[in-house]
Amino acid sequence: MRLSKILLATLALSSPLSFAQGIVLNDQNLRTDLNWLNQQGVIQISTSTWPMSGDEIQHALSQAKISTPVQQKVLDAVLTHLNTDNQLLKAALFAETDHKYLPQAFGDQEKSQYQAGLELNAGGSQWDARLQVNAEKDPQIDHDQDVNVEGSYIAGKLWNQWLIAGQIPTYWGPGHEGSLIRGDASRPVYGITAQRAEQTAFSSKWLSWIGPWQYQAFAGQLDNYDAVPDAKLIGLRVTAQPLPYLELGASRAIQWGGEGRPESLSSLWDAFVGNKDNGGTGEPDPSNQIAGFDARLNLQPLVQMPLGIYAQYVGEDEAGGLPAKKMYLAGVDYSSSYQNMPYQLYSEWADTRTNGKAQGISYNHSVYTDGFYQHGYPLAHAMGGDGQMISVGGDIRFDPLNRLHGRVLFAKLNGSGRITNAAFPEQDELKALDITWTHYLRPDIPLKLNGWLGDSDLHGKDGGASIGIEFPLEKGLFSY
Secondary structure (H helix, E strand, O other): OHHHHHHHHHHHHOOOOEOOOOEEOOOHHHHHHHHHHHHOOOOOOOOOEEOEEHHHHHHHHHOOOOOOHHHHHHHHHHHHHHHHHOOOEEEEEEEEOOOOOOOOOOOOOOOEEEEEEEEEEEEOOOEEEEEEEEEEEEEOOOOOOOEEOOOOEEEEEEOOEEEEEEEOOOEEOOOOOOOOOEOOOOOOOEEEEEEEOOOOOOOOOOOHHHOOEEEEEEEEEOOOOOOOOOOEEEEEEEEEEEEOOEEEEEEEEEEEOOOOOOOOHHHHHHHHHOOOHHHOOOOOOOEEEEEEEEEEEEOHHHHOOOEEEEEEEEEEOEEOOEEOOEEEEEEEEEEEEEOOEEEEEEEEEEEOOEOOEOOOOOOOOOOOOOOOEEOOEEOOOOOOOOOEEEEEEEEEEEEOOEEEEEEEEEEEEOOOOOOOOOOOOOOEEEEEEEEEEEEEEEOOEEEEEEEEEEEEOOOEEEEEEEEEEEEEOOOOOOOO
């Protein structure tokens, strides 16, 4: 609870309070709207690295090229989200009929069957802070805490750089359903994050060709990692847009250190350069390493079609200086409108087997034997290792107060039967339908109703529903 004490002291000493949206945490509706504007050619912004900087979103919106009323409607929705997300004091309630036996979707931060949250926000042009206190009952991801501060952080900005300390979700990659290297299906990892505030291009004529770029560096400590207590998680992601329609990304994550493991600077350097990967030199292996590349191509600037194509591949270990023992992800998405109702459709395929074979290698390691997981839940793709998934999904906004998101997925899970994957500890095949309706009782009071149906080879047919609501507390709930 040390983080909560620091945040409370910061909030108490800061007066008057101002509300700048400095750090924007993972949110499915917001990501959908930003991607829709991207594919319509209204803005140019990278949405493949989360959390995002509010400065960059505001900068992109200020450069927006609006040509239709529907585009203005989506842009207004983004502005409304930013204006309401950082209110001084908010509360949230969530309940579901049963635990959801599905790979978790992007931005799904409810990790228990019943949850209540209280959120305190403050910030200025150079700082941002959030204290999020959550009370949970019947957790799906058990971590022996009934109350936690997941989602809390304190951040400062200097010279276009945000430095963030806290326990916040991370997501790296262009995929709708998951990332092969850092996703948000597990509970957030305690740590420090650094990233740029605005994704501006270099001013130098020698480097300006790189275009708008972003980096995100992370260092933290895994919680309840029994195989190597106090194991560290270190990561770096860099993205660039050398062309208005092309984004390229490179990511790397390392499990390093911990009880009984070397933690010297030379060991960290060995992990960084990767020259002792899995004992390939006959010397002790200092780390578990995953690295990869991704790309997104938007066709709007090329052929005036709001269609995107994206792909990602990562590898366990390395060979010849490049990621080896590969996993793959690819997808396509389309953003348009029907009778002034903006919608987005996507289809995505992911394969977390090793070079197409379930060998028990993906997200596993000979030293860090709990694998690339925390509390048994994946730090990368939500289905964990040795899985295959095909999904089709979409989102439509009927009016400013109502939107519908849905997905259909077909998955083969845990083909190697590794028990390190607590989310799906046995080999299984799953077919599922997952639908969420969001109704805004007021622009700052979203009510979310979710329902799902699943058919599992192991568990048979199953289904359930959940309800969640967020509302501000600094003014009357029903005042306008």
